[in-house]
Each structure stands twice: as C-alpha cells, then as structure tokens.
Amino acid sequence: MTWKEWAAYRTHMAVSLLTGPLRFLIMAWLWTATLAEKGRVLDHGREEWVAYSGLAVLIGYVLFDFADWNLHMLVRTGRFANYLLLPFPHLFLAFAQKLGHRSLALLIEAVPVWALISWWLGHPLLPNNPLPFMLSVIQGFVLTYLINYAVGLLGFWMTRTEGLRRCLVLLRETLGGAYLPLAFFPLAWQPVLFLLPYAWALYIPISIGLAPATGSIAIAGQEFTPWQALAGQSLVMAVWGVGLFGLQSLAMRRFLAAGG
Amino acid sequence: MLGFLRLYAHGIRLAFLTRLADRFDFIASLLVMLGIELTPTLITVLLYGQGLSFADWTLAQVILVQGVFLVGKGITFPIFAGMAWAVSEKVREGTFELLLLKPRHPLILCLVTAYDAEDLGKLAGGLVLMFFALGQTGLPALPDIALFLPLFFFGLVFFAAGLMLLTALLMIWVGNFRLYEIFDTVTALGQYPPVIWPKRIRQLALAPFPILGLAVLPASALLHKPVSGWPWAACSAVVLFFACLWVWNGTVKRLKTAGG
Numbered sequence: 001m002t003w004k005e006w007a008a009y010r011t012h013m014a015v016s017l018l019t020g021p022l023r024f025l026i027m028a029w030l031w032t033a034t035l036a037e038k039g040r041v042l043d044h045g046r047e048e049w050v051a052y053s054g055l056a057v058l059i060g061y062v063l064f065d066f067a068d069w070n071l072h073m074l075v076r077t078g079r080f081a082n083y084l085l086l087p088f089p090h091l092f093l094a095f096a097q098k099l100g101h102r103s104l105a106l107l108i109e110a111v112p113v114w115a116l117i118s119w120w121l122g123h124p125l126l127p128n129n130p131l132p133f134m135l136s137v138i139q140g141f142v143l144t145y146l147i148n149y150a151v152g153l154l155g156f157w158m159t160r161t162e163g164l165r166r167c168l169v170l171l172r173e174t175l176g177g178a179y180l181p182l183a184f185f186p187l188a189w190q191p192v193l194f195l196l197p198y199a200w201a202l203y204i205p206i207s208i209g210l211a212p213a214t215g216s217i218a219i220a221g222q223e224f225t226p227w228q229a230l231a232g233q234s235l236v237m238a239v240w241g242v243g244l245f246g247l248q249s250l251a252m253r254r255f256l257a258a259g260g
Numbered sequence: 261m262l263g264f265l266r267l268y269a270h271g272i273r274l275a276f277l278t279r280l281a282d283r284f285d286f287i288a289s290l291l292v293m294l295g296i297e298l299t300p301t302l303i304t305v306l307l308y309g310q311g312l313s314f315a316d317w318t319l320a321q322v323i324l325v326q327g328v329f330l331v332g333k334g335i336t337f338p339i340f341a342g343m344a345w346a347v348s349e350k351v352r353e354g355t356f357e358l359l360l361l362k363p364r365h366p367l368i369l370c371l372v373t374a375y376d377a378e379d380l381g382k383l384a385g386g387l388v389l390m391f392f393a394l395g396q397t398g399l400p401a402l403p404d405i406a407l408f409l410p411l412f413f414f415g416l417v418f419f420a421a422g423l424m425l426l427t428a429l430l431m432i433w434v435g436n437f438r439l440y441e442i443f444d445t446v447t448a449l450g451q452y453p454p455v456i457w458p459k460r461i462r463q464l465a466l467a468p469f470p471i472l473g474l475a476v477l478p479a480s481a482l483l484h485k486p487v488s489g490w491p492w493a494a495c496s497a498v499v500l501f502f503a504c505l506w507v508w509n510g511t512v513k514r515l516k517t518a519g520g
Contacts, residue, residue: 018442018445019438019441019442019445022442022445022446023445026445026448026449026452026456029452029456029457029458030303030307030452030456032456033314033315033452033453033455033456034307034312034313034314035312041310041311041312042310164285164288166288166289166292166296167288167291167292167295170292170295170296170299173299174299174302179299179302179303180302180303180306180307184306184307184309184310185306186309
C-alpha cells in the first residue's frame with residue numbers, strides 16, 4: 001500500500017537526491033577547508049570525518065520519519081476515529097507505513113547518494129563492525145519512530161503544534177549529530193546530550209559504523225565497545241517504548257473525551 | 261506607489277493579527293526559524309572550539325558573515341518567502357484565480373497577502389550576531405560601510421530573485437514544498453568564508469550564481485578584506501532578478517486550472 005502511495009510522490013523523494021549530496025558536499029568542503037590533509041582532530045583524520053558526514057546523510061534517509069505530523073493531522077481533522085475501529089492499534093499501522101516508505105527511500109534516495117559519496121571518497125563507503133552497525137541502525141529506526149509518535153501524541157492536548165514540532169526536529173538533527181559529531185560539543189554538555197534520546201537514534205549508529213573493530217566509542221567522556229553502545233541503545237529504546245505506551249493510553253482517554 | 265504601500269501595510273497588519281491568534285505557536289515558530297538559521301554558527305563555533313579554523317578568517321569574522329547573511333534573509337524572507345507557500349496552496353485549492361480577478365498585478369497581491377511575520381526572528385538574530393561580531397573586530401571605517409551598503413543590496417536582490425523563481429516553480433510543481441529545502445541548502449553555502457569553495461568553481465559562485473554575494477562580499481567589505489569580482493556578482497544578481505520576474509509572469513500567464 002504505502003509503496004504504491006509513495007511511488008506517486010517520487011519527485012518528492014527525488015528532491016533528496018539533490019539536497020542530500022549538497023549537504024554532504026557542504027560538510028565535506030568544511031572539513032577540507034578547516035583541516036589539513038594529514039591533520040587530526042579528536043583522534044580522527046580528515047577522511048574519517050568526511051566519512052562521518054556521509055554516513056550521517058545516509059542514515060538520516062533511513063531514519064527519516066514524519067509520524068508526528070501524520071498523527072497530529074489525523075487527530076486534528078478527526079480522522080483518527082477511523083483508526084480506532086481497526087482491529088490493531090494505529091501505532092502498529094503507522095509503523096508499517098514507515099517501513100514501506102523508508103524501504104522505498106532506500107532504493108530511490110540512499111543507493112544513488114551512497115554511490116555519489118563513495119565516488120567522492122574514492123572508495124566504497126562501508127561501515128566497520130557490520131553486525132552491530134546493522135542492529136543499531138534498526139534500533140535507531142525504531143527509536144526515531146517512538147520519539148516522533150510521542151511528539152505526535154501531543155496533538156491530543158494542543159491544537160497547533162507546528163512550531164513546537166519544528167523545534168523538536170531541529171533539536172533532533174543538531175543533538176543527534178546530523179551536522180557535527182557530538183564529540184565536538186563541550187564535555188560538560190555531553191551527559192545531557194546522551195540523556196536525550198536523539199543521540200542514541202543517529203549518533204550511536206554512525207559511531208559504531210566508524211569505530212575500528214577493536215576501538216571504542218566515547219559516550220559522555222567514557223569509552224565503550226560497539227556492543228556495549230548497542231546495549232545502551234536497546235535500553236533507551238525500551239524506556240521510550242514503555243513511556244510511549246503510558247502516554248498513548250492517556251491520550252486515548254483524552255480523545256474519547258473529546259470525540260465522545 | 262503610495263497606494264501600494266498602504267495596501268502593503270494593511271497586509272502586514274493582517275499577517276501579525278492572524279499569527280497572534282495562537283501566540284504560543286507564533287513564538288515557538290519565531291524561535292525555531294531563528295534556531296535553524298543559527299545551525300551554521302553553532303557548527304562554526306564548535307569547529308573553532310576544537311582548534312580548527314578557516315585560513316585567514318577569525319571566528320568573529322566568520323560570525324559577521326553569518327550575521328550579514330541572516331539580516332539579508334530576515335529582510336527578504338518576510339516579504340517574499342511566505343508568497344511561495346501561499347501561492348502553492350492557492351493553486352492547489354484552485355483559489356489562485358481569485359487573485360487574478362483583482363485590480364492589481366498578481367505578484368503585488370501575492371506579496372501583500374503573504375507577509376510572513378515569523379521570519380522576523382531571522383532579522384533579530386542576524387542583527388545580534390552582526391553587532392556581536394563587530395564588537396570583536398572593531399567598527400568599520402566609513403568608506404567600508406559605503407561599499408558594504410550597495411553590496412548588501414545586491415545580496416538582497418539575489419535572495420528575492422531566488423524566492424520568486426521558487427514561487428514560479430511551485431506553481432508548476434504544485435505541492436512540492438521540498439523545493440524550499442533545495443533553496444536553503446544551496447544558499448547555505450553562502451554562510452561560510454569563500455575558502456570552502458574549491459578554487460575551480462569559486463568563480464561560479466560570483467557569476468552566474470552570486471552565492472558569495474549574499475553575505476561573504478558585503479561582510480568582506482566591512483572587514484576591509486578583498487572584494488574582487490563584486491561587479492560580476494552585482495550584475496548577475498540584477499540579471500537573475502529580471503529573469504526570474506520574467507519567468508514569474510510567464511508562469512502566471514500559462515497557468516491553466518480547472519477554473520480556466
């Protein structure tokens with residue numbers, strides 16, 4: 001279903017073919033302009049940071065989500081009532097939709113952009129630690145969805161959340177490490193960054209993909225192995241999942257009260 | 261002209277009153293519009309914080325570029341950017357013809373009805389950045405300011421040209437709001453010192469696509485840095501402006517809708 005629906009909007013997705021590489025290009029040029037070829041900062045060389053930016057764009061495609069917008073639209077227009085009649089929760093249906101349009105995006109957006117980035121780097125961009133990397137991308141995918149669905153649930157309490165939601169998208173991108181690696185933020189901020197779920201959704205998968213097999217990932221100044229980071233991500237996901245179910249049942253009561 | 265200004269003032273007043281209906285959302289939007297625009301500044305500050313730098317540019321100087329960019333955006337976006345969104349919605353709903361019936365040029369009517377108050381956050385933020393940066397670098401001499409003003413004006417012309425083209429494209433390519441993203445990503449390149457451009461294509465950023473003219477040239481004038489090639493940027497901004505105006509008029513003429 002979602003495949004068919006979104007194939008109709010393929011030009012929408014094709015826009016990413018332009019913006020994705022451009023964003024990558026900007027970051028790649030920033031690294032080249034500020035870092036000498038053999039220069040190192042925070043224990044990584046220029047090429048590794050360029051690879052970071054490439055992975056950030058690609059994983060961004062996979063994680064991209066608008067469950068919040070969709071849910072809010074359904075609630076505001078009252079169409080959400082239709083979904084209450086279905087024999088399974090909307091939470092599940094929306095997830096299936098996300099799976100659909102992201103797998104389509106993987107073909108239309110991610111693969112061509114991956115080829116472009118690999119061409120720029122001069123070698124195929126392949127993640128280290130393939131197994132934990134794959135797992136953490138999957139977990140990041142679920143986590144992003146959980147976060148956004150929770151934001152969408154706010155629609156049950158507020159009528160216009162446009163501004164608030166854009167605020168949160170901005171936080172998600174910046175604090176998730178989409179622009180600059182979180183390691184660049186002052187050490188004093190780091191515990192806060194990792195208390196928020198955003199870092200776990202995007203930054204952790206990228207870090208696992210970049211860390212050498214025997215290397216470690218710095219989380220708020222502490223060193224962890226890729227597998228430990230993955231476990232931490234599962235924990236965050238579980239906490240959000242439980243919280244979301246609580247919030248959802250509250251929201252449902254609220255909705256019945258209004259739609260009654 | 262006086263009639264136009266009166267009409268325009270009315271449009272602005274209306275825009276403010278509409279947005280004030282939901283104050284919380286308006287304030288959140290204002291802040292977020294500003295927050296999004298401050299991302300490059302955050303990136304720059306973090307890069308400099310780790311000891312990286314653009315060759316021959318101090319942190320305050322780069323922030324001045326970004327401040328000038330934001331002021332330019334803060335002036336042109338409230339006037340022109342709302343138009344792109346509003347026109348696309350009107351074409352989709354089929355209410356655009358109503359504008360064509362009114363006794364003014366459609367472009368003027370679009371401008372009047374689509375003043376975008378929330379983009380004023382950019383202007384405020386830009387002014388703060390500019391004054392902060394100038395406080396660090398020292399006040400510019402009078403001849404430098406005299407050079408800055410025309411260069412800044414040509415930057416505004418280029419911004420306006422881009423937004424008009426965007427509106428014209430949205431009339432054809434209805435509902436594809438992601439075109440905004442393309443515009444933003446391309447112009448984002450104008451927020452960093454020219455050293456990020458590879459030498460071979462730096463000339464292209466002066467003419468025919470004067471992205472450097474958006475902020476880098478005016479800021480360089482203030483900083484007494486070389487502004488070679490600015491006549492190229494100025495000429496191409498003016499040419500592009502009239503070309504986009506021509507495209508705009510052409511699209512309105514060719515626009516066919518059910519209302520015909």
